[in-house]
Amino acid sequence: MKRLVVLGGGESGVGTAILGKKEGFDVFVSDFGKIKEKYKDVLNKYEIRWEEEQHTEPLILNATVVMKSPGIPEKSPIVKKLFEKGIPVISEIEFASEFTKAKTIGITGSNGKTTTTMLTYHLLKEGGLNVGLGGNIGKSFAWQVAEENYEYYVLELSSFQLDGIIKYKPEIAIITNISPDHLDRYEYKYENYIESKFRITKNQTEEDYLIYDADDEAISGWLRQNKTNAKLIPFSLTQTFENGAFIKNETMDIIINNEEFEMKTAEVSLEGKHNLKNAMAATSVAQLMKIRKETIRESLSNFQGVEHRLEKVLKIQNVQYINDSKATNVNATFFALDSMTAPTVWIVGGVDKGNDYAELMPLVREKVKAIICLGIDNKKIVDAFGNVVDMMVEVDNMRDAVNTASHIAEKGDVVLLSPACASFDLFQNYEDRGKQFKAAVQNL
Template sequence: MKKKLVVLGGGESGVGTAILGKEKGYDVFVSDKGAITENYKKVLKQYEVSFEERQHTEEIIFQADVVMKSPGIPDKVELIQQLVKKGIPVISEIEFAGKYTDATIVGITGSNGKTTTTMITHHLLEKAEFNVGVAGNIGDSFAKQVAEKEYDVYVLELSSFQLDGIERFNSHIAILTNITPDHLDRYDYNFDNYIESKFRITKNQTESDYLIYDSDDEVITGWLKRNTTKATLVPFSLEKELEYGAFIRENNIIIKFNSEEVLMNVSNLKLQGKHNTKNAMASAMAARLLKARKSTIAESLSDFEGVEHRLENVLKINGVQYVNDSKATNVNAAYYALECMDTPTVWIVGGVDKGNDYADLLPLVREKVKAIVCLGLDNTKIIETFQNVVDILVETAGAEEAVKVAHKVADKGDTVLLSPACASFDLFTSYEDRGDKFKEAVRGL
């Protein structure tokens, strides 16, 4: 009798799981409450996977032996609660796919920097000639790659939602970039719940595994003081020299495991800014632990180009630099972006608020921001926080309008920065869509 796998959500992770489930002999059914896009329908038909859209047929779903839930579906949803009550396991794609690969896994999580760190780590290992795949929120899903490829190493970007759905999944090397309040709407507005969720990345680690983390981050070090993990702790810091891990001395990145080695000078990093130095240190340590050569790592860090929608320079028009940081979907990411600005800035901000507290940004806004352009349907909190801090504050309802307004108020030598600190779903389909529309509007000036 075939085991029944029900996949909730017909997006990238759902369709990838369906392909892998089919390959492993499951009877697979995909159910999506919304519409499934044509390209994914085509794939499901090609693999002869039965599916439904715009509904959840409970009598079929409740027959499942196991349910894979897409990360976008909250645990609080009635259907999920009922599945749990019935004792039907509800897991994430990485839990399902992880069972079917013996590859070494480098898992990367954090409130910010995880995409860049994932891309850098993959770049370093590829340059060092590892047979390496990259997945998570990047490219093809982990499950699809496990079904179709034979990689020795996977670099996975892991969100807290994906980690919530793991039981046995483990990363041989886990990287925790930082923890700041994000997605609190999914965690009952309780920061501690979100912190616990992030630390699930180390839950199944053993003595032979590694946890690379930012030792300047008080939330992370606070958790490590109160809790234990079996993994070998590998810290990195910009603020202090360490006995073990990575740190800065005389502007050089030093890596210290069994012996001490100078990796490279910070000025040679292709991606500048404090947060990028941290991302580079975390990636370099992961690559070193996997025995990549020091010279290859240094060379790769000096030519890594960066990630689309993350502090991406779009164009310079009449001496004004336009920067697309649409991937900044929380306050801390916007903080990083503003911290990197060294010219007067016109800041485009707003969208769907995830329980944001903008107060942390006040000192940076006072110092660097000359005008704020709101890009969202409800800008109340932004206006209340910043109306007495900047001289110009304008509300707009689309990328084109926002760019036109920013263009009007920016002077030669200024920067126009799209760094929304919010999700995009009120006006756009995704942060990529928001970034693309911004770039299109800039090119249309």
Template sequence: MKPHGTKNIVVLGAGESGVGAAILAKKQGWNVFVSDFGKIKNSFKQELDENGLEWEEGKHTEARILAAAIVVKSPGIPDKAPIVKQLHEKNIPVISEIEFAGYYNTAKTICITGSNGKTTTTMLTYHILKKAGIHVGLAGNVGQSFAKQVAEETFDWYVLELSSFQLDGMFDFKADIAVLTNITPDHLDRYEYQLQNYVDSKFRILQNMTANDWFIYNADDKIIEAELAKRTIAAQLAPFSLTKELAQGGYVNNEQQITITTNKEQFTMSIHELALKGKHNTQNSLASGIASRLLEIRKETVRESLTDFVNVEHRLEFVAKVHGIEFINDSKATNVNSTWFALESMDKPTVWIVGGVDKGNDYSELTELVRDRVKAIICLGVDNSKIIEAFTGVVDTIVEARSAMEAVAYGYRLAKKDETVLLSPACASFDLFENYEERGNLFKEAVRAL
């Protein structure tokens, strides 16, 4: 349903994605109105004004919004919001910025989703394509707005990181290559607490795909495997695994060697050459490597890119070594599953900084790893009772801190030479910080001040 301009379009939410959608809509001849129930950042107001776009903040003028032919909604606005419910009742299409940009996009797309690892896999895939000299854009949950780039750029490929919320608003969009890193229970509050609803949401990445397209997925993920058994997938399959040999796709063998097979061609490299450490990062590297080889990027370029990649900020980011103690910032780990991956990749005794706003966390899945690798716990949150209860008896030393500075000071005292202090909170940050970036930045400042 590629609607044409001259009709009314309303953009709900004036953040990166909303402003980008508004710019593209205007270019395509729509009558555009931008409405944000909260405050609009000054930089975005300026951009809207420069583009001659009409906007409002702090309210939703219902008459204007309900007169739209189509509405582009920010992924942060839940379907339960009253204005969205009214739009659904009136059968006015409510779509995501990605869907809207897709109507006008002529480039091919590699679309990446999953509960964890999607940002790293997206950045890594983008890094390889860029290094190969492909004219490529980066968008979705990272980089600049996809819609804005479609309005202003002429890329041949895009690498898009897609959240389940973005996928929920996508209907006619089609990926050329889809990647599903894993599925673990996350954001269930937005899915009636039904795991199947969340799984269905992630699998929307496959909609409209044909036999010419490719689906890269984690063959070690039980939820994905169970779901694949129930579905007929049109796309060609390129799974990856850390445990089983695969004729097509990628795997790791007992000699710690990666093998990727695409179009009957083999690519191999040692797991020890990978820039990113830990099993989950091997999975991310396999997914990115398969996507790159499907584009027939030279083996040397893929090998080089997987060796020299520098990870995204706040994701297992090495900060500094102070008197032999390594400090690692994994502030982006806002759920238990992300933290599981972080702890799993620690190869030295670790002092673990954890805590914040808990999304209904079950810490029991971390018990074995914590017993095995963690020598002390520093709680960094307002209410730490659940963490203290979960790990009393598992770890001898548990202390509480109320600031990044205090947490780092404890870490420095509790860790010894050749040990690690890891900030991997497993929780959201809003009790003490603005967001996970601020938490990570204050942690890094405190480490550098030691």
């Protein structure tokens, strides 16, 4: 009997275990941390053996195949031992894709991938397709393959998930953009991280499509030096194409295989230039899937956006509070500051992932009137911007951050939480950080 060992008992791990059991594998789940009660209940219900707070080597090193959760680095001792024994270590996406005939749309990028994934899913669902949503978002892909019967999946794929693919390929791939992120997992080499993102297209054939940001230096550079078999569909804010998506005269124009779609940019519900890019990428998919133009227009004008991503919380005394907690790197915060049109009180800070704040400098000079540092160690932010803004305050909890911001902000200003950092110093995750921000604003 083939033996599947799952490392990590979270959403992707439990989903993989259920699918493995259904497909006749002998399954064992091992988590070095604690497994949440709700997942233990599921594993017990399916009679899947599990352990927590340890990795028992004899029960792991006898695997036929190992599914490693994306959060576990390849440097971890147990993974190294598996590599030494030549046991394949794959991602949930790789494992699950073997057991479904569904076509997948895979979406990756340093920023914008969640919004693009949600918007693509929204367009296809509104267009009447039988479509599931998974990957880095919502219910695990493997779990859905085990229990649902979708014809299409829209999958948000992180670089960690792509690192664990061998044969998987999406019929349509999107790379929204690439900027330095998670470099601690890639030996601090940017080129390794770029290479990881491009794994999304490595198995694609000439029947498949790669939709990409033609304005992005890292993407263009890779495409100049490497080859993909997929048909290329570029999108851009500054260039025009015979085959691709672009903006001309305040109109989003998308031409694919001689089919043209046009829509005034003002009618797209998402705000900001970066969101026009996300909209162009998602609409390119909808056109490839032959969704009716009228449906695409309606869907683009009624899409609600993603929680914790430039989410308008409340307007109090004519000050707009915006929750952009999902901005966990500098590039995401660049987009946020770039789309601000009023003087901004900026709440920033957290766990720094090797950030370089220099690229934010022109935007901070132009738009930011005060900075509130919300982190345990704010030295880098203070050093970067201390001389640039009139006021800088350090706090160590969300309530103080929001209260301070409300005292500084004047009528017509914006208070923006866009941390540019991970959240683990003071919060469980970026969702917890965003929820605390919203609660503190509602309590003002």
